[in-house]
Amino acid sequence: MPDQPYSQDDLRAEAARWVGDDIDGLEVITAMADREPWVHLDNDTFNDAYAEVRRLINSAVDTSLWAVHLGADGLEPDDHHLQLGIDPGTGDEPRVRIQFAFAPEMTGPERDAFVVALAKVIAENL
Structure with missing residues (x-):
């Protein structure tokens, strides 16, 4: 992911904000759209990042x-x-x-x- 304006750590940190919540996709998108590093991404890059955040949330284990x-x-x-x-x-x-x-x-x-x-x-x- 070297060409991306965000890192794996950024994606994991964003997913961690939502794990354990009753996740509403629109709420996640809205919150991400207002925070760095997501706020300045074009639509395609933002959608890719959001999809990866959702994948990380869905794959998180219950600890x-x-x-x-x-x-x-x-x-x-x-x-x-x-x-x-x-x-x-x-x-x-x-x-x-x-x-x-x-x-x-x-x-x-x-x-x-x-x-x-x-x-x-x-x-x-x-």
């Missing part, structure tokens, strides 16, 4: 039980993740993704160190 367990345990989700077994077909699709949640008192450097240490243990034992 509500996971979120309830995190909250009950006093953990907070974090952007750290590990991807394993990258698909050789595209070289871009993980076969396993490990998401992390940490105790709130763990600092950023402590979280970083934990993820790096775990990645090393996994790599050494695969």
Whole structure:
């Protein structure tokens, strides 16, 4: 998608705004049309972006039980993740993704160190 004026991260962020909502396509289109990076797209490019956002919304898994367990345990989700077994077909699709949640008192450097240490243990034992 290098020729697009938006990124995969833009598409995923937009889809994340809508996951869990009772989705009304017109509401999504209207909201997207007023926000960056969508506001300046021509009709065809906007329609392609909207279609991809809808695809991402529809393919999202329900993580509500996971979120309830995190909250009950006093953990907070974090952007750290590990991807394993990258698909050789595209070289871009993980076969396993490990998401992390940490105790709130763990600092950023402590979280970083934990993820790096775990990645090393996994790599050494695969």
